Amino acid sequence: MADFQTKDLRSVVLVGHGSTGKTSIAEALLYNAGMTTRLGSVSAKNTVSDYDVEEKERSISIDLSVLHADTEGKRIYLLDAPGYADFIGSAVSGLWAADVALITVSAVNGIEVGTKKIWKLAEEFGKPRAFVLNKVDGENTRPLEVLENLRSLFGSRVIPVNLPDAAGPAFSKVTNVLDEEGDENYRAELYEAVVEADEELMDKYLDSGELTPEEFARVLGPAMLQGSVYPLFFTAAEKNIGVREMLDFIASYFPSPADMPPRPAKTPDGSDTEVPFDPDGPLAAQVFRIQTDPFVGKLAYFRVVRGSVSAGDTVFNSASGETVKLSHLFLVQGKDQKEVPSVSAGEIVVVSRIDSLANSATICDPNAKVVFPDIPYPTPMVSLALEPKSRGDEQKISNAVAKAAEEDPTFRSERTRATNELVISGMGELHLDIILGRMKRR
Template structure:
């Protein structure tokens, strides 16, 4: 296979909402270039891109898939990405390493909610972007409506390069404003005929062409001067201006497509060759130490691993971009993150499941290798003379959390190893053992992401699992003060146990006045690891309890606070004052006062109007305006409180707060309600009191469990 230099390599990522036609377009691009001689279809599970079994079962992309095509002496690396929010990690890593984003707009739906989510990441990484209006051959296609929405959302950077002469089932002609010709496709698609622009379209085409010339000229002073001198620009000058505009994020060229019928993709590929920037023209990557790493073929070798794929029968595949220098078979590279050396024993260009062996790859190219021992996503491999790690990809935190267990308890350790492997492959999946809840928590981006993870566990790893609800990390506190005295006495031959403790509990808050009833000899303030404080006052006078037993009393209080009296949850924000007690000259010891302190605290706590607190999440819900009323109703049903509403283009951004206990059910309801178009972001806001009726039910359920375990 030919090795291309850095000037003739173009890296593009195909992004767009579900059903926008990314996989079909990728298939068509490979077919146009002659890489494949027959186009597969998503419906028949025969595309190069969607080759995983789970993608065939679901009928849509789950993984980002690397492909390549060769078009007129250029190599175009293509990454086809999933369209659903659940698999956003696959999209983000692909956007990060590609040099141009091809954002597909479904001509039937225009700018969808999913489009906006994807654009946030394209905009964050400032990637040159082509807008590809696809499915112009469908009944409800509307190019004008799609352009209206695109300009409202993306702004004046939307630059029409082409427009369709006709849309709908009769779509077969595109007016190209750069070349000023009409492309007319044969029935069923394929290679178009170049024709003059019809007289009926001359006026419109000329006006749009002039707009295109002005757009190309305004991005460069030299081109602007030439435009003023000549009144126009030639085709090469326009290409130059468009490239500069794309790199400044001031030009988003618009192309017309029917990927399914192979109309328009060849022209867009020619534009990618001639105009879209290569890696060497893009801004330098930056290391964690702030060092610039330009795409320099003469520099020391540097690879950035942007994706890891674990295939049970093949091993671990590491996908990388050559940021500088070149990589060749047999090279030894240093991973500074793990401080290990890695040998490149195999080198491939991937086309779906096909691995094409190659001896070397130049700066700017994308490839993959097998069985690196200690290298994972976000790691940098450096050749001799290169140091530092490239700034990592920032992946989103999980939106859905479940507790996971192996059906066979003997497989718990093995399940942990498998989940760690899955996290390596997909960093948007998080796994943790929660000491407070005594559960292994699996975090995913949504229900579909969770379903695919379960499918992988059961089908690829042969691991049967169960999911349970994640317990809610409630907190307990009190609403008034109370006192209690507890005597611990135990005699069983020989030395006995004796300790008596009298204490007062109060709700603690910042700036509360000092204790008045009893003299405070000393105070200890403890910042609790789970949040809040314990203020412990020693008010003992006259030596009724020896000072050496005070730490044991506090230890007993702390143990009970770690498993609260009401529901077994952590206790926070309490002031405890030990003011009296009794000792025995022989039987008093640390354990006696620890137990007495614990039980006195428990009794006083239950008399002080205990209050259960629950975590509250702050939400941002982005939905089409037509669904706003239904979404607000759903939030209120889930004990949500609406904070504000804002209009964002044709959508509504609703800010609200809802209890964490309602969040999973809410996510499911919103996804069903909006047919997956709602985008929900959440973060912890505060702890707030649980309603009295719900507190009673939770407390009673806890008491029943305690009684059952006691028997």
């Protein structure tokens, strides 16, 4: 059986503009949870999250990385998404799979194009949102000014749950606004926002002006789901400042899968239905990432929405319309895998060597079939024609292109009728350059 109940799970996707420190935040969260013995660094090329050759060479995230941090009896699934627009498909996958969007913003650069884009996507997907104002320790930072800019653009519901003791290199700690020595005005704003999710608690708060820690814990998740509050954290991830406090807050207060609304789906006859995050119902899960590993083969990452699944179970695969056997289940930490006997609602695992599984595929109980909607990926923007050096290369190129398209739904190919050229399309020149580099290596 699974080690964690659904109510003890959290799932967060780190999203935002490029170079705001998402991977550094992920590394610091893992370190503070005791999942690693050292603080991984992007510049040192030793992070758990960015393990691909291209990611290390370019010092940027390219793919969605799946991690987990176990702390205080909770398991937090961390999905580290790339920030560059060329890799928006990975961010879409992460937003679709996770429960909460943790939007990172640089305290140096402030609100950027990617900040607004990610906010809009998270809003379209109906995801609770929170902010991380990172790099507060940098030169010429203006964290409090950026905070006010965020509140001006996204509303006064953006409320800090802690505040920095200084800006720039002098930044050394954060103070929780919920503590007695914390900022009273922001504490009042936070309380007033969260009690909107509970009418009875609102009456009590209006009478007393206070909330107990237990009351706050009970209502913060629902308030985030309603959009009553968007918590904000201050951090300097590379120096591990403010990250422990953020980890504790996520574990204690963020909504669990059990708090999330049901996910829409279709029955075999095409009727609309809803699938709740319920560990006791028949299995329903969805694939959100496909990866080709040179040693293991095809890997399919999926999240369980309802029920549970054990290694060796036979399930229905909507991509092929047939049943398949899940021989092994693996919990992942970047590139590392640990075999687990079973998982249940809210958990994320990977299965290998099932060629018929595809991105967006539903995995479910053969006797209780449902199909989740496809993940809505954006349409590729840039195209170029591929020309084989010799006739013997044509099949190799076709196979490599097919694998790349299977892994990345924002990469597509077609052969033109007029010229018979193989044309590939992606989100940008960098996107295509990365894919072509991988195709050559393989």
